[in-house]
Amino acid sequence: MSLRIASWNINSVRARPHLVERLLDEQRVDILCLQETKCDDNSFPLAAFGRLGFPHAHLAGQRMHHGVAILSRIPVEPVAREDWQANGEARHISVRLPGGIILNNVYVPAGGDIPDRDANPKFGQKLDFLARMTDWSGSLSEPSILLGDFNIAPHPEDVWNHKALLDVVSHTPVEVEILKALQDSHGWMDIGRHVVPRPEPLFTWWSYRARDWAASNRGRRLDHVWCSPDLAGTVRSLDTLVPARGWERPSDHVPLIAEFDL
């Protein structure tokens, strides 16, 4: 069977119900993984997702900031959450799919503006988060999918201007190195770059601050879908829905939809 799994940093699920509806209207999605829902679990619009055909909701929300959720058409089993931030922030949620595959939805800390652990504790927290993820990743034994907003654009072609962004948090060499260590710890397959090989540019995020995001096209590939090597043969496609950046009152991130033959 084919399973289509979407990942989207929605930048407030309550502010953008129209976007969720449009995505699900235009695309076949079986499981929707959201990041930055920005609401606690009691405020999550469960009824709206139920009406859209997603009655199975697994939430890890938080008031105001962060927050992740997995909405599904089919029953999935909750799996223990991880706290890679080590402070209780809602940045990871996980479920077991039919067939036993573990689906991990993660929202990696953005890391602040200054790429220096001493001057900016948020940057250190981001690096520490990824180091804890790497420890976790190295000991995984089940077939797994790891997706979400990683807040790192690893390759030169994952940003609009490699040299200009070398000192910009999300593309610094230390972040790229630590993300590579995470990837190597389990042999994760970067499906985005499997489907759109370098040096083709590929972006998933465009700042709100540009006058015209499409004309300037100063994007970054911050969102990713990875799978463990034992699932590599099941990957059918991954679509990056760039036009969604131009929808009404958009998120600054666009949805990714990965399709697997399981």
Add this chain to the structure above:
DNA sequence: ATGGTCGAAAGTCGA
């Protein structure tokens, strides 16, 4: 080099 815009919230802060 700087500022530019969002959302949540009612200050600014984080992104």
